[in-house]
Amino acid sequence: MDPEILLDQLPLELATQILAEWRASRATEGVPPPVKKTVDLYARNSEMLEHKYSREAQVEVGLLSPVDIVKQLFVHSKLLAQSTWNLYRHGFLHTMNAREQALVEQGLPQPSLVRALAALIVASKKPMADPRSLGAPQVSSRRPRTKSVSAADFEKLINHLATGYSTRNLRPLKAQSFAMAILATGLRPAEWARTTIRPARADEVPHGEPPEGWIALEVDTAKRKDDEPGWKRTIVVEPGLYQVHVHQHHDQLHAFLNSNPTAEDPATNYSVRCSRALKKACEELWPEARRGKAPVRVTLYTLRHQARANIAAAYGGFVAAAMMGHSPHTGENWYSGKHRANNLSMLRRVRNAGVPVPVPGMDVLLQAQEFENNPALMESAGPSDEQRDVP
Known part of the structure; x- marks a missing residue:
């Protein structure tokens, strides 16, 4: 009826x-x-x-x-x-x-x-x-969300954010750090405000790697629904340039939050500002389509999708789902990205390309094991916050 x-x-x-x-x-x-x-x-x-x-x-x-x-x-x-x-x-x-x-x-x-x-x-x-x-079919003016970015295009983008603007304009630099931090961790933009960083323990780094310089991010996983329990996950990041930007983005975001204590949802405000800087940089770099393809439009969630593809290529779908904070079923249907976008097929090649793949903490591995042992979980999750209109 x-x-x-x-x-x-x-x-x-x-x-x-x-x-x-x-x-x-x-x-x-x-x-x-x-x-x-x-x-x-x-x-x-x-x-x-x-x-x-x-x-x-x-x-x-x-x-x-x-x-x-x-x-x-x-x-x-x-x-x-x-x-x-x-x-x-x-x-x-x-x-x-x-x-x-x-x-x-x-x-x-x-x-x-x-x-x-x-x-x-x-x-x-x-x-x-x-x-x-309805009359004529309704056609959305919004472009489909890009779910992957090539290594070459990403390099152009972060270089443009770093060098293409006046040194007095700090927003592109903040967007650069935000972008690199997401690609290196796969975190949702909304999760950074509730994430803490500490030195990684020796048992959290890959076997044979010296533990000095590694960091561990303890993430308060953003929930999608009220009936889903909250849970924390640990993501370990190796030393290097991307780790520097993880620290830098975390510090810049929390400095912004501390300077706007009475504002309504300052974390989202910060994400929107960086998203606009990314959009402007993409429009300047790729104003027109190339070889019949749509212009490159990279968002913060494009980088989360690509991080998920990199993680899945290195560790498989169950670990990728646990590291991203959603179910395997949701991951395969909504956040898969293109595993070949950066020509990456295994962990060593990813690192050699300069893009680190985060290392799962023990809590992530236990969650991945639970996913693998309980196939019902693969069908339990519906659309998440990433299907909504978020920056």
Whole structure:
């Protein structure tokens, strides 16, 4: 049934039963509550959409009923990306559920909130648009995200960031360090703010290598969903130029965070600034297509994808999945990159090309072993934060 029709025809008694069963399922043991960062995102999105729908309906904010808000969500979501629909739906489920429970505690039952929540619970799939109403096929103006970069192109890019601008312009230099740090570690941009660096122990470096100069990054893995447990992973980086930029990026980011203690999400602000510097450098280096190919457009996530390909080429898919902080199934489907983009087939050739492959810590190896021993984990993960519109 079309979700708008469902909402119009849903009896209050049935809606009350649906909501009660949904709350009971969420209260079962083992289902963790959403983290504060997710709750804040839900609140911002819900407030933004309620203001938008109120303006369109030409009513004051707060006067649009929950049923009408959800109807508008169904209408607008037909042309949204699946990930955006999921985010907005979960946001309204959280905020409306909290509002309904608070009002009931005050002795103010809210039938419209109950019906709106029940419709959101039942309509878990994104509403589909009628193809006849869309006219010509919709073509996105956004370029597909590049998932690999050749060694030659990357060398051109970081050299341009280092030498192509005034020495007083520090942003390209920060973008250069950010880019090299991601390629050397595979970390998500959002994970650097919660990452610590320490000297590596002798048992963490490859056999036969002197431990002096090696470092270990302890990463607080960014979660994709509220029901996934957080976990830490250790990534070991060899001495050399890339390690210098790992330190440099970490120091520059934390200096920025410390200088903006009251700003909202300063880490994302920093990533966006560096992403813009990367974009500008790519447009200057490759303004036009080459030999019929699209111009080179390298993003921070392009480098994460390429790091994952390098890691998989060196250690295999299970270790790569554990080092990247996602499941093997997700890795193969979304973040594989091109293993041959740098003509790399094994660890020694990667290092000889000047691009280090990080070494997995013991916790990463244990996680990889768990993936290998439990094939069900390969099917457990859905789209992650990297499918969303992030820098």
